[in-house]
Amino acid sequence: MNSKQRHGFSGTGGIFTLFFRVLSSLFSLLIKLFDKLKVFDKWLYALAMIVSSLMLPIVIGATDFALIKQDLTSCFDSELECQASNIRENWYGLFIAVCILGGAWGAIGTQKDSRTSIEYANQKKVENESLSQQVNEAEEQLQKERAKSAELQVSLVETFLNSTITYLxxxxxxxxxxxxxxxxxxxxxxxxxxxxxxxxxxxxxxxxxxxxxxxxxxxxxxxxxxxxxxxxxxxxxxxxxxxxxxxxxxxxxxxxxxxxxxxxxxxxxxxxxxxxxxxxxxxxxxxxxxxxxxxxxxxxxxxxxxxxxxxxxxxxxxxxxxxxxxxxxxxxxxxxxxxxxxxxx
Structure with missing residues (x-):
């Protein structure tokens, strides 16, 4: 196996462009699906970003990046016929692409979730302030009603005592x-x-x-x-x-x-x-x-x-x-x- 095949980078730019478009479309569909189902929510975003951040430097650091670059350059001169078999062997490129897209998706999702949380917190704050105001108004009204009741009670007793004075x-x-x-x-x-x-x-x-x-x-x-x-x-x-x-x-x-x-x-x-x-x-x-x-x-x-x-x-x-x-x-x-x-x- 030559160096192109050994490191998983061979073929023309059109093949990789098509590959990344397909992969990007797949992630877009997954994102829409998760948004509708609300299944994994912020935990999936965080997990994707963390895994991608950890795995990408580990994989790249374990290989000869310079050789990868050389293979990538020579890959553009290869025959179109060999692309189908080479792509099957490009697990390395697929892994890196998944890490990059997963990390990007996780970062975007985390930012989106953070923004949603802030908006939700602000909305709840406004609702709580409104509810607190309503409670205070209700308490004030209740105090007024109780004050009226107290005045009526005293007035009733005074009426009875005045009648007593008259009677006696x-x-x-x-x-x-x-x-x-x-x-x-x-x-x-x-x-x-x-x-x-x-x-x-x-x-x-x-x-x-x-x-x-x-x-x-x-x-x-x-x-x-x-x-x-x-x-x-x-x-x-x-x-x-x-x-x-x-x-x-x-x-x-x-x-x-x-x-x-x-x-x-x-x-x-x-x-x-x-x-x-x-x-x-x-x-x-x-x-x-x-x-x-x-x-x-x-x-x-x-x-x-x-x-x-x-x-x-x-x-x-x-x-x-x-x-x-x-x-x-x-x-x-x-x-x-x-x-x-x-x-x-």
Whole structure:
């Protein structure tokens, strides 16, 4: 076998041109097939590029490249008749061609796949931003709806308490307040009085172990009949009474806008659980003499309604806590802590 046949390079340029065209067409068909089937995708591209990159220098480095070049030059002067048999022996040229085309196909495919991945990532980023905006808008709308629900709940309780004041014929020196128990603290739901200064519906938390509401929660009913009125001549006696009976110091009493001397407080039950307290109070010494019997009858008739109003207030409070737990958690905690510094009897 001569050197032309030994190294696999013989024949004219037309034969090699035809050979490479056929091989190129074959790879084009394979690429289209893989693109349609999405079978091997980026892994095939990467494998083709890696194998071609590794095998091509190994094969070329293992032979005499100069001799190959010489054989290639002399090959163009050979007879056309010998091409069919020589091409069958050109495994070496075929291998190099496969490596070159495989590497090119792998590089093109990898670049294409990389571009597709970038476009997909950008598309997902836009979709995620749009989805995030929709979620934020939905949360804001939900917050508004819950705020409206909270306002309606407070309005409903205030309507009930105002009706109670009218029914019991209470005066501007009297007040009615409703509290619920949540996480071992009292929360004010609503407060009503004909005196606008005393009806302040503050959003406050109160210690569960202090004041008239604390005793009513523990003992079901707390009635205060003998507390001195808060007047200049009996101010010291009032402060001593509140400290001895309800653990309220002078500093705790100072911020209270209504320093009552008569109380009727009763717990509100939901089954076997105490869930709230309603407080009737007055600065009038004769308050209980005139209204205690009527209040007792009123509580007996409206215990179920009070239980429902209180239970609804607790459920609403839990929903608000869950809603603000994420974005406004720190703000909510700070606001709650500042409100907890205020005390109420």
């Amino acid at each position: 014929e209470l005066t501007a020196e009297d007040r009615v307040s409703l509290y619920f128990v949540f996480q071992h603290e009292f929360h004010l739901v609503a407060r009503c009085s004909e005196d606008q200064h005393w009806k302040q519906p503050h959003r406050q938390k109160f210690p569960i172990d202090l004041g008239v509401i604390g005793q009513a929660w523990r003992k079901r009913i707390c009635i205060v009949r003998n507390c001195p009125p808060y007047e200049p001549e009996s101010e010291a006696s009032y402060e001593k009474f509140m400290l001895d009976n309800f653990n309220y110091s002078k500093q705790m009493l100072a911020p209270l806008n209504m320093k009552s001397c008569r109380y009727y407080a009763e717990s509100i039950a939901d089954g076997s659980d105490t869930i709230g307290v309603i407080v009737f109070e007055s600065v009038r010494k004769e308050f209980l003499d005139n209204h205690e019997t009527n209040i007792t009858e009123f509580m007996a008739k409206n215990s179920l309604l009070l239980s429902k109003l209180t239970r609804d207030a607790i459920e609403r409070n839990q929903e608000v806590k869950i809603a603000i737990q994420g974005r406004t958690r720190e703000h909510a905690i700070n606001a709650t802590d500042s409100e907890a510094d205020e005390f109420e009897v």
